Amino acid sequence: MKSKKDKLDDLAAASAGRSLSGEAFRRMARSPVAITGAVITGLFVLLAIFAPLIAPKDPYERSMQGSVQLGKGIIPGPMPGYPLGVDDFGRDLLSRLLVGAQQTLVVGVMATLIGLAAGILIGGTAGAVGGWVDTVLMRFVDVLLSVPSLLLAISVAALAAKPNQWTVIIAVSIVTVPVFARLLRGAMLAQRSSDHVLAATSLGVKRRTIVLRHMLPNALGPVIVQATLTLATSIIEAASLSFLGLGDPDPSRAEWGLMLGNASSKFLDIRPELAYYPAIAIIIVALGFTLLGESMREALDPKNRR
């Protein structure tokens, strides 16, 4: 039930002709879910940017390698100077987790951006051009959608002769392309038959301008929501690929998915924290992006706009 105040606000918004996105933003600013999501993602991004400055030690220096005895199952836990202990190479776990935020953000953002760019190109073209171009592109997209996502990521990652960070990012991003493409195409089609596009067409506005200025910006809403949600799943899928041995084989890189993938299969008996800490970090960040995405979806849903 909406309170009286909300109803009045909505009425004011309607009469002032406030835009859907402006109103959505206003609604999000009042939603505890949206605020929680925004705070988590905000902190994560800040951490990612400033991690190298905050990290107490060099995350790559194997300073305690002498006290790690994998054969005997000894990986030292917390000690002075190493509040969370060290990893299997004797590197400070806390510093690796902090710097890991940066690498994890890079993986999530790059995978999402690549998928988004390809998806917008395919979906936007299909929706704007229509006809046989639309049919061919959407057939292709449907085929990609018909492969279970992890299987698709695996098949792309397995193509790489030498896996590295970028093969993981590209494998994870390809999974998202068909989703973005389908969403954008649907939204573009809806735009094509809308009154403002008809108005622009009858005014003689150039086709390219109509597509780029009138259709695309209005169709991007659901895609942006999906991108936020994709950031979370990309990070998790990258972790799964690392776990399956398709990740970056470079042991020095500090990335949460890689740390989790390595530690959960190898060191859970010796020092479960090596897996638990990156897992908790991934869960919190994935949760943050999901909360933000879901509340954006809810706020942009015209059904909630009365």
Added chain:
Amino acid sequence: MLRFIVRRLLQAIPTLLILSILVFAWLRLLPGGPAGALLGDKATPEKIADLNRVLGLDQPIFVQYFKFLGRILTGDFGSSLASGQPVLSEIGFALPATIELSVGALIIAVGLGIPFGYLAARFRAGILDNAVIIVTLVGVAVPVFFLGYFLQDNFAELLGLPSSGRQSSGLDATHVTGFAVLDGVLTQEWDAAWDAIEHLILPAIALATIPLAVIVRITRASVLDVLNEDFIRTAQSKGLRQPTIRRRHVLRNALLPVATTIGLQTGLLLGGAVLTEKVFNIRGIGYLLAEGIERRDYPRLQALILLGAVVYVVVNMLVDISYGIIDPRVRVR
């Protein structure tokens, strides 16, 4: 109705054909080409040239494709590099384990998902609803393989459950179908059946989390939608009893989108099975795939990717068809 089914069947054909082209191209995109991938470390230029001739890779590309298509249509996927066995028989051997695991996970996901989703919607914004929302959000954020290890590490001992494999090693169980639980029931070796179920519990829970979260949320949203419908108000105003309304009007209509979602979960289950089977050491399809990745066993991977997609396409087609049976409006589109 028949026309709808036939049309839906025909729609799947181009998808499968394009898929076969992609998988065909995939093997040719491999570093060193298919011959290089087959030979692995033993590859020398002469050997590659030899093998190319043997495999017919020196022929025009479309001839190669049609030969490939002919072979997979007759069920010939070549031999696995890791075991030397025909890939198809390997898969046939591993399939029961994965089906058993997926069915177990699906039972958990559907059995808990629909009641919890329904209750959350019925007591909207209550404690249960909020708890369900939080748990589903966290559930989606947990990497499946980590959850598997977490359960294995913390709950196997606590609950006295086995944490790896499909059956206890000392057990003398008769194998009939390859489905461990079913075999136990068929041969009335109840201890064997129970043993197999015990082995399934933890991996099935790990595999079920994400589908469970999805089913709960779809059920909740769908029930909320139906509750706002006019026909519910009509039913209430004509004085139908609440339980009747809930069962006959709300649940029946709300479960339609849920049915579609369950079909879509097969893809998630297949992907999740790869991770879960590796964690719990279950020799199913996912285990074959994980091992295939480690050993770069491309013929096996090719077959698994193609068959995985085919299963997904077929399941979704069946879901669409059953949807058409339940809801006549779908047929018209």
